[in-house]
Amino acid sequence: DSGVTQTPKHLITATGQRVTLRCSPRSGDLSVYWYQQSLDQGLQFLIQYYNGEERAKGNILERFSAQQFPDLHSELNLSSLELGDSALYFCASSVARRGGRDTGELFFGEGSRLTVL
Amino acid sequence: GESVGLHLPTLSVQEGDNSIINCAYSNSASDYFIWYKQESGKGPQFIIDIRSNMDKRQGQRVTVLLNKTVKHLSLQIAATQPGDSAVYFCALNNAGNMLTFGGGTRLMVKP
Numbered sequence: 001d002s003g004v005t006q007t008p009k010h011l012i013t014a015t016g017q018r019v020t021l022r023c024s025p026r027s028g029d030l031s032v033y034w035y036q037q038s039l040d041q042g043l044q045f046l047i048q049y050y051n052g053e054e055r056a057k058g059n060i061l062e063r064f065s066a067q068q069f070p071d072l073h074s075e076l077n078l079s080s081l082e083l084g085d086s087a088l089y090f091c092a093s094s095v096a097r098r099g100g101r102d103t104g105e106l107f108f109g110e111g112s113r114l115t116v117l
Numbered sequence: 118g119e120s121v122g123l124h125l126p127t128l129s130v131q132e133g134d135n136s137i138i139n140c141a142y143s144n145s146a147s148d149y150f151i152w153y154k155q156e157s158g159k160g161p162q163f164i165i166d167i168r169s170n171m172d173k174r175q176g177q178r179v180t181v182l183l184n185k186t187v188k189h190l191s192l193q194i195a196a197t198q199p200g201d202s203a204v205y206f207c208a209l210n211n212a213g214n215m216l217t218f219g220g221g222t223r224l225m226v227k228p
Contacts, residue, residue: 004160042219042221043161045216045217056215104163104208104210109160110160111160
């Protein structure tokens with residue numbers, strides 16, 4: 001158990017719909033990351049938040065957005081869903097030092113599997 | 118931009134043998150490398166990391182070798198066990214923790 005909790009574990013929805021994925025990081029971790037894992041694209045970094053603020057952005061579509069709340073949990077919002085958005089969405093957390101170089105040791109949740117029909 | 122690739126998509130080994138999983142990278146400026154293991158139905162799990170000022174680092178039954186000259190990274194697992202069956206990813210750590218993952222190698226351990 002990594003200590004990172006993601007809900008829901010499975011989600012089936014239709015094209016054009018909107019969903020919200022939720023992540024609770026490990027206790028004490030200030031940084032939250034979102035990754036997308038699909039068969040054809042592998043693990044792709046989407047976005048990182050540190051203590052409530054966006055810190056880094058990867059290949060995240062404009063239809064997707066995220067935020068980190070004061071209690072450090074994070075939500076990933078996916079809207080106008082398309083068939084190609086079907087994937088596993090992972091949240092990870094780390095301690096992430098302020099300034100300097102972070103470690104590569106991220107703690108991943110078990111993912112939310114999104115199926116868009 | 119950087120790319121990270123793997124030589125073998127699937128590796129099958131006999132229980133008790135040593136396993137070697139390889140990874141090539143393209144960005145010579147990369148200075149931090151990580152190996153992750155992903156078991157079926159789970160998220161990736163950190164195994165070991167190495168910085169570019171080292172060429173070898175050992176953990177429990179695992180060793181990571183880094184050859185910066187040819188931009189190659191390998192993960193060696195000693196005395197492979199059935200519990201080692203998983204997909205293994207190498208990753209580069211860019212600024213912050215924006216990891217660039219390779220495509221993954223599936224390790225299958227035969228009893």
